[in-house]
Structure formats: structure tokens, C-alpha cells
Amino acid sequence: SAVISQKPSRDICQRGTSLTIQCQVDSQVTMMFWYRQQPGQSLTLIATANQGSEATYESGFVIDKFPISRPNLTFSTLTVSNMSPEDSSIYLCSARGQGAGGAGNTIYFGEGSWLTVV
Amino acid sequence: GDSVTQMEGPVTLSEEAFLTINCTYTATGYPSLFWYVQYPGEGLQLLLKATKADDKGSNKGFEATYRKETTSFHLEKGSVQVSDSAVYFCALSERNQGGKLIFGQGTELSVKP
Numbered sequence: 001s002a003v004i005s006q007k008p009s010r011d012i013c014q015r016g017t018s019l020t021i022q023c024q025v026d027s028q029v030t031m032m033f034w035y036r037q038q039p040g041q042s043l044t045l046i047a048t049a050n051q052g053s054e055a056t057y058e059s060g061f062v063i064d065k066f067p068i069s070r071p072n073l074t075f076s077t078l079t080v081s082n083m084s085p086e087d088s089s090i091y092l093c094s095a096r097g098q099g100a101g102g103a104g105n106t107i108y109f110g111e112g113s114w115l116t117v118v
Numbered sequence: 119g120d121s122v123t124q125m126e127g128p129v130t131l132s133e134e135a136f137l138t139i140n141c142t143y144t145a146t147g148y149p150s151l152f153w154y155v156q157y158p159g160e161g162l163q164l165l166l167k168a169t170k171a172d173d174k175g176s177n178k179g180f181e182a183t184y185r186k187e188t189t190s191f192h193l194e195k196g197s198v199q200v201s202d203s204a205v206y207f208c209a210l211s212e213r214n215q216g217g218k219l220i221f222g223q224g225t226e227l228s229v230k231p
Contacts, residue, residue, distance in 0.1 A: 031217040042207065042221045043162070092162060096217030107152070107217050111161030 002027045004110035006093050012116045018081045021113045023093030025074045029108075031096040032070055034078045037112070038089045046091075049076040083117045090114050120145045124208050124222035131198055131229050139193040139225045141182075141208035149210040151175075151184055151191040152219070157204045165193075165206070198229045 003026045013019050023032070032049040047055040047068055055068035070076040080087050093110040125140040143151065153165040153175070166175030171186035180195045191208060208222040 033218060035219075042223045043219070045218055045220075048216070048218065090161075094217070094219070106164065106167070107211065107219060108164070109154070109162040 001106070002029055002095060002097055002108045004093055004095055004108050006091075006110040006113050008113055009111065010114040010116075012118060013083050015084055015117055017083055018079055019083065019115065020077050020079045021091055021093075023076045023078070023110055025095050025108075028073045028098050029095035030098050032076045033094040034066070034068060034076070035092045035094060036089045037092065043092065046078070049078075080115065083115075085117045088115060088117045120149070120210060120212060120220050122208050122210055122220055122222035124206075124225050127205075127224070127226035129225060129227050131227070133200055133229055133231050134197045135229075137193070137195040137198045137202075137227070139206055139208075139227070141191045141193065141222060143189050143191065143208075143210050145189070145210055145212060147212045147214060149212045151182070152209045152211070153180070153182055153191070153193050154207045154209060154221075155204045156207065156224075162207070198227070200229045200231055203227055203229045 005024045007022045034046045035043040037043045045058050046061045047057040049055050049068050049070040051070045067079045090112040092112045095108050097106040121144045123142050150169045152167045154162045155165045156162050166177045168175040168184035174183045182191050182193045205224045205226045207224045209219045211219050
């Protein structure tokens with residue numbers, strides 16, 4: 001199994017500022033993803049974090065607003081840029097396990113980074 | 119495109135009652151299916167999963183069976199506890215999507231003593 005750690009776990013941010021969230025996995029994984037969960041809503045995929053190259057963004061999300069890095073197999077960052085109150089959400093890092101069978105079919109989540117923009 | 123539909127909440131039950139949360143899906147391929155649980159103020163935890171038709175996932179007394187013929191993955195528990203109060207998310211992942219998940223809207227469960 002894999003354990004995913006996110007930092008910060010919570011933060012209160014000023015409007016117009018940017019915040020970078022870090023995601024560290026304790027074992028090698030294949031794919032890494034970032035999701036957003038707005039208050040009372042389900043999870044929406046922001047992007048797939050690709051190792052050593054630009055992330056692949058889902059419809060409605062752009063690199064200028066949510067720049068993502070993944071310098072190696074176990075670490076990724078998501079930046080929320082020029083924040084507004086509408087960006088108040090939980091941001092979750094996710095990773096797919098490595099290997100065949102059960103491990104490769106398991107998708108793990110971090111505990112989330114709870115951001116409030118004021 | 120692919121989608122997941124869950125029964126609307128909130129669902130309120132008395133302790134020891136039987137729980138069913140319905141989940142149906144639409145997929146172009148042959149997805150893996152998951153149930154995740156989010157306890158109040160916490161992140162997302164994998165509850166159970168199934169990767170092929172007729173597979174039954176189970177954990178902590180919860181069960182769900184992958185029904186390809188009805189495109190369903192209903193969550194059941196025979197006797198709920200107050201500690202089961204949480205939001206439950208059904209999700210799918212297509213085999214060629216590398217682990218991207220599509221979530222249902224979530225069903226809030228409240229269990230009263």
C-alpha cells in the first residue's frame with residue numbers, strides 16, 4: 001500500500017495570493033492526480049501530474065491557474081494562483097499503486113488540503 | 119462520457135438498520151468500481167473495490183457486487199452503527215485512463231442511536 005502526505009493540511013489565504021500544496025507518496029506509484037472538492041460537492045479531477053513534463057488538465061482547468069509539477073515518481077505540487085473565495089475547497093492528491101494485480105488497481109488519496117480564501 | 123449516479127441523500131437510519139446506497143454507472147469500457155468514504159472533517163478513504171463482473175468487494179461489514187448486466191455497484195451493510203455516519207462516494211476508473219476516477223455526487227449517511 002501507499003501512504004500519501006499533503007502539506008499544508010489547512011490554510012486560510014488572502015484573496016489574490018497563491019499557495020503551493022505539496023504531495024509526497026511513501027512508495028513508487030505510477031500515476032498521480034489532483035482533485036478539487038468544493039464545499040458540499042463531489043470530487044472533480046483537475047489534472048494528471050506527469051513526471052518530468054507538463055500536466056494534463058481536464059476541461060475547465062488551466063495551467064495558469066493551477067500550475068502542477070512532478071519532478072519524480074513520488075512527489076508533486078499543485079499551486080492555486082491568484083486565489084478568490086471561489087477557490088475555497090479541499091484539494092486532494094491521488095496516486096495509483098504500482099505493479100500488477102491488486103496493487104496496480106488501487107488508487108490512494110491524501111487527507112486533503114483544506115483551503116479557505118478570505 | 120462516463121458517469122456515476124448515486125441515490126440522493128441524506129439518508130437517515132437508526133442504529134442496527136440495514137443500509138443500501140444505490141450506485142449505477144455508464145462507461146464506454148470495462149471499468150473498475152470503488153466505494154470511498156469521507157468521515158466528517160477527514161479526507162477520503164477507500165472502503166472497497168471490485169475490478170470485474172460479479173466480483174464482490176467487502177470491508178468493515180460493507181459489501182458491494184459488480185453487476186455488469188445492470189451496470190450497478192450498490193453498497194450494503196447489514197447493521198449500521200453511529201460510527202458509520204459519513205459521506206459515501208461511488209466511483210469508477212476506466213482501464214485505459216491510468217487511474218483517473220469519476221465520482222458520483224456522494225450520499226450522506228446519518229445513523230442515529
